[in-house]
Amino acid sequence: MLKPSNPQPPSFLQILRDIVLIGLLLAGLNAVISPADRGWLLQNPTPWLLLPTLIGLRYGVWSGCVSGVLTAGGMVLANIGSGEKDLLVEFADAHAITLVALVLAGFICGEARELSWRKSREWTENGKWLESESKRLRAESQLARQARHQIQERLAMWNAPLACLDDDLRRLIPMPETEVYEGLLRTLYSTCQVTSSAIFRRSGSELLPLASLHTSERFKSPMGLADLPMAVHAIETGELVTLDVAAAESGDAACLAVLPWDAHDTHGVLIIEDMPMSEFTWSVFERVELIVRWTFMLRELRLATAAELRSGGLLPQGDFLALLSRSLETARDHLLPSSSLTLRLADSKSTTFGELVKATSVAAPEICAMTAMPGDAGLVVLLPFAGDAAAEAMAQAVRHSIPDVRAARYTIAGAERPEVIWGRLLQG
Numbered sequence: 001m002l003k004p005s006n007p008q009p010p011s012f013l014q015i016l017r018d019i020v021l022i023g024l025l026l027a028g029l030n031a032v033i034s035p036a037d038r039g040w041l042l043q044n045p046t047p048w049l050l051l052p053t054l055i056g057l058r059y060g061v062w063s064g065c066v067s068g069v070l071t072a073g074g075m076v077l078a079n080i081g082s083g084e085k086d087l088l089v090e091f092a093d094a095h096a097i098t099l100v101a102l103v104l105a106g107f108i109c110g111e112a113r114e115l116s117w118r119k120s121r122e123w124t125e126n127g128k129w130l131e132s133e134s135k136r137l138r139a140e141s142q143l144a145r146q147a148r149h150q151i152q153e154r155l156a157m158w159n160a161p162l163a164c165l166d167d168d169l170r171r172l173i174p175m176p177e178t179e180v181y182e183g184l185l186r187t188l189y190s191t192c193q194v195t196s197s198a199i200f201r202r203s204g205s206e207l208l209p210l211a212s213l214h215t216s217e218r219f220k221s222p223m224g225l226a227d228l229p230m231a232v233h234a235i236e237t238g239e240l241v242t243l244d245v246a247a248a249e250s251g252d253a254a255c256l257a258v259l260p261w262d263a264h265d266t267h268g269v270l271i272i273e274d275m276p277m278s279e280f281t282w283s284v285f286e287r288v289e290l291i292v293r294w295t296f297m298l299r300e301l302r303l304a305t306a307a308e309l310r311s312g313g314l315l316p317q318g319d320f321l322a323l324l325s326r327s328l329e330t331a332r333d334h335l336l337p338s339s340s341l342t343l344r345l346a347d348s349k350s351t352t353f354g355e356l357v358k359a360t361s362v363a364a365p366e367i368c369a370m371t372a373m374p375g376d377a378g379l380v381v382l383l384p385f386a387g388d389a390a391a392e393a394m395a396q397a398v399r400h401s402i403p404d405v406r407a408a409r410y411t412i413a414g415a416e417r418p419e420v421i422w423g424r425l426l427q428g
Contacts, residue, residue: 015055015063019070022051039075041095048075052106057113064106064113072099169385172295173367181211184295189213192288196274200231202267207231215273218254231269234258240289242280256280259289263296290330297326298367298384314357320371320382325418327384337413339391342425343398344378344406353378356402363397365390373426378405380425382412 026048030040040046051071056064075095080087092099175183181199188194198219200207205225212220225232234241242257257272270292275284315323327338343360345352353376360370360379369382383391388409395407410425 010059010063015059015066018058019051019055019067022054023071023074026051038078039098041075041079041098045101046098049102049105052102053109056106056109056111059110060113061107061110064108064110065103066106068103068106072102075099075102169291169294169298173298180295180299182213184292185211185213187291188288191291192275192284193279194272194275194288196272198271198273199261200268200271202235202269207269210268215271219271219273228254228258228271230255230258231271234260234269235267240285242285257285257288259292261292261296264300293326294330294384297323314379315369315371317371320369320380321418321422323369323384324382324412324421327382327412328416328418328421331413336385337411339383339386339388340410340412340421340425341381341383341391341395342373342378342408342410343381343395344373344408345402346404346406352402356398356405359398359401360394362401363394365394368394380422 029047030038034040034042037043040048048071052064052068055067075098076088076091080091172180172183172187185194185197185199188197196214196216198212198215199210200219200223201210202208202225206222207225207228208222209220225235230241230243238260240257240259243255255271255273256275259270259272261268261270270288272288324340331337343356345356353372356379357370360381364370364381365383365386367384368386369384371380372378373380381391381394383394388411391409395409398405399407408425410421412421
């Protein structure tokens with residue numbers, strides 16, 4: 001924030017210098033333009049008012065009044081010289097308003113300058129106080145965020161519930177396909193105050209309803225994609241599209257927000273028709289996006305880690321890093337840490353690695369991601385929204401089948417990049 005500096009009081013010589021310079025400039029112009037009208041007395045107003053005006057605005061009341069008196073005196077001397085007293089009185093009577101106006105101009109402009117400076121000083125002091133308060137509040141907010149993060153990590157170490165959002169996501173993952181959509185809408189209603197919403201599946205240029213909650217009749221039946229421009233924009237950008245507040249308050253729009261989603265080969269949109277205006281904030285919409293994206297992502301992950309899959313439930317390294325990156329974003333933005341587990345073999349023979357994959361698949365919880373270390377030296381397991389206790393229980397179960405396996409745990413949180421954490425996992 002820019003702060004006005006406190007000006008030093010001007011010296012007498014500085015004020016006198018400016019009066020002389022401006023006076024000489026005006027006198028020269030007066031002599032060139034109107035040599036017969038000394039002091040521009042025939043002009044209304046006289047340009048000589050500039051001298052006390054400028055001095056008063058720059059230096060204050062006292063300087064403005066002095067410059068006005070000197071200007072008036074200069075006009076008298078220029079017109080009557082050292083004439084008789086009667087000529088002086090006659091000149092003063094004829095031009096009294098002009099002479100008084102010169103002094104008043106200096107006084108008024110000087111007073112305006114003083115008022116402006118007092119107000120500026122008050123604003124400066126208030127600005128300094130507001131800046132200090134802002135720093136204090138930022139520090140307190142950062143401290144509270146760090147404390148909350150530490151509490152979440154401590155809870156994760158003991159496998160305690162991290163948040164109600166954690167429990168809601170875990171309930172959604174094992175739901176049948178026919179129930180998960182309605183369950184998702186009810187979760188959004190209870191955690192994000194989304195009072196009216198619907199989920200649609202995209203089929204060509206049509207949107208087919210999968211589930212709805214407290215919506216109008218329009219969102220309970222199939223509709224054309226072109227009939228909802230917000231949905232078209234959301235699908236094209238792949239991001240959440242919201243209505244601005246002004247349009248929302250007017251009540252002319254069909255919905256408040258549209259979020260695209262993907263699950264397996266199915267694509268669709270979540271339509272938020274109504275919610276309290278107090279909840280119409282980006283933090284709430286970020287929570288909505290978190291719930292929707294993690295629900296479908298973890299359901300896919302649950303299928304990918306099934307024991308009957310030919311791949312043994314192992315994800316490619318690129319997909320694992322993408323999931324790790326999303327876990328880091330969730331821990332950073334919503335303070336929901338995850339845990340990871342590395343299972344390293346002393347002997348990396350292919351048969352032993354196959355046994356490790358089989359034992360890990362049996363010990364793995366319903367929601368986890370696994371990928372192979374380079375050279376099949378072991379496995380790296382990601383446990384979304386799980387604590388260190390759950391990771392330790394999984395490691396103990398694997399050791400029961402393969403005693404010589406080396407296990408290490410790591411909490412997925414903080415501001416590190418996924419590549420950095422991946423390197424630590426491989427080293428651990």
